[in-house]
Amino acid sequence: MIRVAVTGAAGRMGKTNIEALHLAEGVELSAAIVEPSSSLLGADAGELAGVGRLGVKLVGDINDVLDDFDVLIDFTTPSTTMDNVAICAQHGKKIVVGTTGLNDEQKGELEVRATQIAILFAPNMSVGVNVCFKVLDLIAKTLGDDYDIEVIETHHRHKVDAPSGTALRLGEVVANALGRDLKECAVYGREGQTGARSRKEIGFETIRAGDVVGDHTVLFATEGERIEITHKASSRMTFAKGAVRASLWLGQREPGLYDMQDVLGLR
Template sequence: MMRIAVIGAAGRMGKNLIQATVDAEGVELGAAIVSPNSSLLGADAGEIAGVGKLGVSLVSSLADCVADFDVLIDFTTPALTVANAAFCAEHNKAIVIGTTGLDDEQKSALTTAAEKTQVVFAPNMSVGVNLTLKLLSLAAEILGDEYDVEVVEAHHRHKVDSPSGTALRMGEVVAEALGRDLKECAVYGREGQIGPRTQKEIGFETIRAGDVVGEHSVWFATEGERIEIVHKASSRMTFAKGAVRAAAWLKDQPAGLFDMQDVLNLK
């Protein structure tokens, strides 16, 4: 039985992760961490998440519960995630990371942690999104350079990074299939007299509004037709279920850096 720790347990995503852990087979909630300043410290994590008493009290740090979990699920912030990954590597704990907005240096730190422990890092834990990534790669390979590629994404008003990590990953997958470097061909938004579109650019458009959980649409367009590959999430539970699935999958894996394509055997 894999014992899962959830950090940010009192937040919206944390509560979904606790519920997904309770609902899943082969795993159990071992620990739940909140901010050191939280008024909920000491409360039962299950009661806070609305799933009933679990006998797991909210604590303020990983050090407070290091003996109580095998794998940490982290959907926090880039700097905190990097620190948590280093802690897990030092204490032989696996980690599943759904945090977005990490820069290249922070991603490199995750690679370093993965030399000592099992790490799943993916910008989107949804099974549907990861199937979509596979479809995007196939579409790009077949359609080639004759089709213009545009990525449109929408999220709730509170999301702090833009474009979303999922949108960027979609762009990376398409660029890789087309033999391009996304850093060189990406165009983020358009305004003013910018001239006609270049053939090999990949465009990104971002919408932030209301309570949109997450919507992504990738256009492949040419003269006479347009193909759209779309994924819409209506609940954070889809991300939570995927993260818990990844945590359970890590039980039999060696140290290394994995993503959801590995978890779902899509590679």
């Protein structure tokens, strides 16, 4: 049995992660962490998530539960995540990171910490999205440079980073398949007299509206035809199930930096 802690337990993803752990086999929720100032401190995590009493009380400091878990699931903010990664590395705990918006320096720190502990970092834990990553690699390599490429993503109004981590990863997969550097060929939105589109750019369009959980489309278009690969998430449970699956897998791994492609055997 893998003992799993959830941080950001009072948030939308935190509560869904708790529910997914409750429904899964081979794992158990053993700790739940919220902000130190939360009015929910001491409440039962299961009751908060709507699955009934689990006997796991919400705490405000990860240091108070370091002896209670093997793997931490973190869908919080970049700064909080990096603090948690450092603590986990110091105490030999494994961590599943679903936080988006990490910068290059923070991603580099994950690589360093992964020499000490097992870390799974994925911008999207959905099994379906990760299958799309694999398919897009094949499509991009087959189509080559004759197709214009656009990535369109839609999320709820509360999402704070743009483009989404998933959209950026979709762009990276396509760029890598075509031998391009996304930092050099990405174009984020267009306005005014932009001129004709260059053949090798990869465009990103971001929509924020309502309660959309997450829609992503990669468009390949050329004269006479277009191909669209679309993934639509209608429930956060799809991400939570992926995170639980990742926790089970990571619990058996040595130090290293992994992602969902590793978990699903898609390498």
